[in-house]
Amino acid sequence: MSRAGLAFACLAMALTGPVSAQSPAPQPLTIGETVTLEALGQSRAVNIVLPPDYANDPDKRWPVVYQLDGALGQDLMMGAGLMRWGALWGRSADAIVVGIETKDRQRELLPPTGDAAEQKRYPTAGESTAFRAWLAGTVKPMVEARYRTDGRAFLVGESAAGYFVVETWAEMPRLFTGYAAISPSLQWDFEALSRRAFGEGQRPPLYLSLADEGGATETGMMRLLGALSPSQPYCFSDRRTELHHATALHGLLPEALQYLLPTKADWLEEYGMVLRCEQRGGAR
Template sequence: MIKKLIIFCSILFAFQSMVFAQIGNVKSLNIGEIRTIRSKILNEDRILNIYLPQGFDKTKSYPVIYLLDGSINEDFIHVSGLVQFFNQMYSMPETIIVGIANIDRKRDFTFHTDLKDLQKDYPTTGHSDKFITFLEKELEPYIESQFKTTDKYLFGQSLGGLLATEILLKKPEMFNHYFIISPSLWWDDESLLRQAGQLLAKSPDTKKFVYISVGKGEHPVMIKDAEELYDVVKKSNKKNWTLEYKMMETDNHATILHRSLYEGLVRLFPYQEPK
């Protein structure tokens, strides 16, 4: 009996040692930083999810992607993975991603409307002007004070695509590369789309990459508006703008973002065979 007890205790001790050894090997997996900044313009704290390339070197300069809908439970993680893949397999340089976590995207991504039905459905609407000022006057200077940066990208889908379009048309100098996915240009009875030609006529013809896409399975109005945006930008005849348009044949509004960003990045950074 004593012999059996000793054997049992030995087995239990060995099992506990193995478990403790396994627990002792657990470490955190970090892909970046979470920062909180205070915005005087918005009068609130804003959370930034920041992806830093593997082997990040604070003495080096990096492009920066500003990702709308950049909360952890929205688009930050899968977009970070996509960019890391393009760093490895394509000609895309290592890039910092700044995911801007949402508080009220309907408030931040839409401009004022007098349409009563929209005011009813979106009671906090109409403050994109403040959010754009926050991006321009607070967020970009903050990021540039913390990291050495080069080109600036803006990724936006749906209402985020509406905001990205508004910035492209009204303050195009804020970013070098625009990825506008399924933009909600139906907002305010398509008023921004109607102003697009006039606004583009005032835009400087400086080097820029503009990628617009929409899913074939989306509402016909979404498809029509995306195509019209592409047409009006094309007709503006900006010689230094590289303009791309992609109809995503198998996607709808819910599924388009990841695959569309992939297609847009391929056009900007085509695959190159290793030397």
């Protein structure tokens, strides 16, 4: 080794050696808690992320946002991060986030279909009723018993999970306080969900959005919107020319939370945090 190379090596050792020796050991980074439960014959994680101030005020109670496809390797980190970001800006109120892991999304989130092509492509689909019963009878009671909730509970999901959100709003509207269905797969079963009669009774608030899906997904959404009563509180965010199906969830979840968990912040429009409802109903 040349004299210059030896000098450089000694200098590198001098700079890095002591730092490495004095570097503190890394500690675990904990963002929440997880409970393993069984549904439809499969174990799955239910992940709970508490607001940062949860431990500081033992008398305070919190709303809960139930996020479908909420495993650590699914959408949990994005959902919890967007919740935290919205609360920091005052765009939406803070809440407990409960991420529900899905294992076979079509099986758990969709009802049976009469479409032969869908049956062939997704042969396990069709058990959304059983999955919803598990949420209602096992997950919600567990969360409400273990954590300081304030009685408000919101269900959010995208794509097939968005379909599950709308179907839950239609079949068990009082199960949750509000619903957000981002780009729901309303093409399922020949758009059957959009053809249902929802009646005149007012249901909880419903946030709906559409990206560039087109086809039967779009016609299903338009039919659903046409079936909603004018007194029904809802917000439809039309992003067909701006978002793709792949960008809809992280693009619109902050807006959905703003609709479901509004604050009194008066600076949001100045910073571009606008709640866009191309169509809306009810006095919300």
